[in-house]
Amino acid sequence: MSTRREAVRQALTESSGFRSAQDLYADLRADGSKIGLTTVYRALQALSDSGEVDVLRTDDGEAVYRACDTESHHHHLVCRTCSTAVEIEGPTVERWAAEVGAKHGFTGVTHTVEVFGTCGTCSRRLAQQGSAQQV
Amino acid sequence: MSTRREAVRQALTESSGFRSAQDLYADLRADGSKIGLTTVYRALQALSDSGEVDVLRTDDGEAVYRACDTESHHHHLVCRTCSTAVEIEGPTVERWAAEVGAKHGFTGVTHTVEVFGTCGTCSRRLAQQGSAQQV
DNA sequence: CCAGTTTTGACAATCATTTTCGTTTTCGTG
DNA sequence: CACGAAAACGAAAATGATTGTCAAAACTGG
Numbered sequence: 001m002s003t004r005r006e007a008v009r010q011a012l013t014e015s016s017g018f019r020s021a022q023d024l025y026a027d028l029r030a031d032g033s034k035i036g037l038t039t040v041y042r043a044l045q046a047l048s049d050s051g052e053v054d055v056l057r058t059d060d061g062e063a064v065y066r067a068c069d070t071e072s073h074h075h076h077l078v079c080r081t082c083s084t085a086v087e088i089e090g091p092t093v094e095r096w097a098a099e100v101g102a103k104h105g106f107t108g109v110t111h112t113v114e115v116f117g118t119c120g121t122c123s124r125r126l127a128q129q130g131s132a133q134q135v
Numbered sequence: 136m137s138t139r140r141e142a143v144r145q146a147l148t149e150s151s152g153f154r155s156a157q158d159l160y161a162d163l164r165a166d167g168s169k170i171g172l173t174t175v176y177r178a179l180q181a182l183s184d185s186g187e188v189d190v191l192r193t194d195d196g197e198a199v200y201r202a203c204d205t206e207s208h209h210h211h212l213v214c215r216t217c218s219t220a221v222e223i224e225g226p227t228v229e230r231w232a233a234e235v236g237a238k239h240g241f242t243g244v245t246h247t248v249e250v251f252g253t254c255g256t257c258s259r260r261l262a263q264q265g266s267a268q269q270v
Numbered sequence: 271c272c273a274g275t276t277t278t279g280a281c282a283a284t285c286a287t288t289t290t291c292g293t294t295t296t297c298g299t300g
Numbered sequence: 301c302a303c304g305a306a307a308a309c310g311a312a313a314a315t316g317a318t319t320g321t322c323a324a325a326a327c328t329g330g
Binding site: 057059061062063077079080086088090092093096097100101104105106107108109110111112113114115116117118119120123 | 192194196197198212215221223225228231232235236239240241242243244245246247248249251252254255258
């Protein structure tokens with residue numbers, strides 16, 4: 001609804017990867033916005049509550065957000081270097097998780113699955129830098 | 136090596152679920168130990184570096200640890216209520232993750248997979264409380 | 271333009287985790 | 301056993317992301 005929240009959603013949409021609240025705040029300020037950090041957090045909270053953005057935690061516990069194309073259940077293939085993410089479906093995994101849960105008598109089974117790696121672009125760039133010392 | 140680290144490992148082994156550093160610190164102090172919080176963090180850091188314990192992040196970003204039976208790659212089926220965890224293998228998932236990564240040109244592909252649910256014991260208890268109002 | 275509600279943002283407060291740094295233990299060696 | 305270096309400790313301060321507080325600003329219907 002509000003303009004601010006829209007601005008945050010917009011900033012998030014401009015990136016194909018996951019961004020942290022602090023990142024987005026920096027982006028928006030860099031673009032000249034006078035938005036406050038608190039508002040960015042509030043907007044992200046609202047957006048994730050409504051399912052409009054996906055959230056996940058980095059290894060050091062920081063929350064990162066992404067505006068995905070689909071709001072239906074999916075997972076991500078994330079580049080460790082540039083953080084770009086590809087949305088992936090995994091019917092195989094969905095079934096597997098449900099079965100594993102049931103087999104052990106668990107109810108209300110859900111799961112989190114994220115795949116990490118180095119995307120093609122970053123792989124090539126890193127390989128070049130590694131061999132030719134082009135810094 | 137050190138006695139303190141051994142105490143932390145021990146405290147962790149006594150639980151079948153994931154515990155946070157703060158939890159373990161409280162446990163140890165409750166048992167009369169004079170260990171410091173800093174040491175608990177250091178021990179957990181060392182233990183996870185050496186692969187002796189598994190770490191994952193809760194939804195609110197807190198790090199939780201578990202002393203698993205095997206040091207080889209595996210995943211967990213975790214109870215949302217009591218945090219008890221079962222170690223699970225998922226050859227299907229391993230293959231799937233590798234394929235997905237390769238298909239999109241990613242290299243050095245890894246993945247995180249955790250399954251959550253309510254374990255049988257907790258399910259029954261919650262069901263009873265729900266129907267009979269036995270609080 | 272006005273009273274009331276919602277949104278905002280500066281600043282303070284939280285809380286897990288990390289650093290810092292002086293003290294205590296552990297250990298190898300003479 | 302004694303001694304000094306190195307490793308381990310722990311209390312307290314620092315850090316950094318996130319949340320709470322609260323007064324000012326923007327928006328609403330009338």
